[in-house]
Amino acid sequence: MKELLARLAPYGKYAGIVGYPLFYLFCLALFASFTFPYDKLRDRLVASFAADQRASGGHQELQIDALSGYGLTGVRMTGVTLLSAPAEPGKPPARLVVDEATVRYGLLSLLFGGADVDFDVMAFGGEARGEYGSRGKDKAIDVALESLDLGKIGPLVQLLGVPLDGKAGGTLHLSMPEGKITRASGDLSFESKGTAVGDGKAKLKGALALPKIDVGTLTIAAEAKDGVLKLTKFIAAGKDLDVQGDGRVTLRENVTDSLCDLQVRFRVNDAYRAKNDVTKSLFGAPGSTAPPLFDLMDPKIKQAKRADGFYGWSARGAVSRLEFFPSAH
Numbered sequence: 001m002k003e004l005l006a007r008l009a010p011y012g013k014y015a016g017i018v019g020y021p022l023f024y025l026f027c028l029a030l031f032a033s034f035t036f037p038y039d040k041l042r043d044r045l046v047a048s049f050a051a052d053q054r055a056s057g058g059h060q061e062l063q064i065d066a067l068s069g070y071g072l073t074g075v076r077m078t079g080v081t082l083l084s085a086p087a088e089p090g091k092p093p094a095r096l097v098v099d100e101a102t103v104r105y106g107l108l109s110l111l112f113g114g115a116d117v118d119f120d121v122m123a124f125g126g127e128a129r130g131e132y133g134s135r136g137k138d139k140a141i142d143v144a145l146e147s148l149d150l151g152k153i154g155p156l157v158q159l160l161g162v163p164l165d166g167k168a169g170g171t172l173h174l175s176m177p178e179g180k181i182t183r184a185s186g187d188l189s190f191e192s193k194g195t196a197v198g199d200g201k202a203k204l205k206g207a208l209a210l211p212k213i214d215v216g217t218l219t220i221a222a223e224a225k226d227g228v229l230k231l232t233k234f235i236a237a238g239k240d241l242d243v244q245g246d247g248r249v250t251l252r253e254n255v256t257d258s259l260c261d262l263q264v265r266f267r268v269n270d271a272y273r274a275k276n277d278v279t280k281s282l283f284g285a286p287g288s289t290a291p292p293l294f295d296l297m298d299p300k301i302k303q304a305k306r307a308d309g310f311y312g313w314s315a316r317g318a319v320s321r322l323e324f325f326p327s328a329h
Contacts, residue, residue: 189221216241
């Protein structure tokens with residue numbers, strides 16, 4: 001021990017030179033986190049989002065119940081709600097609710113000339129976690145999704161008009177040269193297990209209750225190159241329903257302005273159509289020539305019917321203003 005102390009003695013004079021400034025910086029960060037005006041920061045974030053929406057002609061509203069510190073370099077937000085204009089007049093606005101979100105800045109990355117932000121979001125009964133980083137002008141984002149409850153994603157349920165079940169997860173990786181998402185490359189994978197539509201109580205188009213449809217496992221995969229996200233797989237082959245899809249999304253700096261050109265096809269299987277009197281009336285009994293009620297609910301539905309029994313739809317426009325058109329080809 002004496003020999004060790006003797007060897008370290010020449011360096012003792014540097015302890016104060018280095019130690020005191022580090023201790024000062026630690027105390028500064030610690031007390032700043034306790035005294036920082038987080039309420040004003042919350043109000044500033046909400047006001048900035050509203051200003052961006054007005055400037056871009058958007059119709060979304062951001063609400064944050066509370067914002068506080070998280071560690072020495074992060075923040076925690078609770079009760080985050082994003083309200084969007086309803087898809088149809090007279091309906092309530094679509095709500096995306098995040099129970100809790102934490103964001104933390106990585107100090108160590110600064111030593112290597114970069115900047116990393118870790119985030120963790122608790123929402124829809126599951127979790128999304130990941131990292132957003134930059135090296136020079138280039139940026140990248142990695143996201144992992146776990147155990148999301150599709151039935152808790154308000155805009156999606158509102159779009160379908162009937163209850164939705166399924167536990168979903170997936171990953172997203174994008175590299176953005178010069179920080180531009182319009183030049184992004186990467187990949188996306190998404191899988192929803194136990195997917196089902198309807199519950200036998202909620203009425204489809206307000207006309208007839210839709211018995212539960214087993215969609216099974218829905219799998220989506222896509223690759224991004226030069227700012228275009230192309231679907232390479234979109235399929236589900238459940239007991240009651242077959243789903244297929246393809247298309248692309250042209251990415252924009254404001255993600256909600258990204259342009260979609262997607263095609264989705266689905267077919268109700270004979271076993272489900274013959275399940276009971278309700279399904280026979282709604283989708284037509286196998287072999288019957290009588291027009292099913294589903295085709296009569298909306299002229300567009302009949303236009304979407306193909307000769308192979310699939311209903312084809314095209315989804316076009318910006319993500320925030322997506323429109324659906326029948327596509328029987």
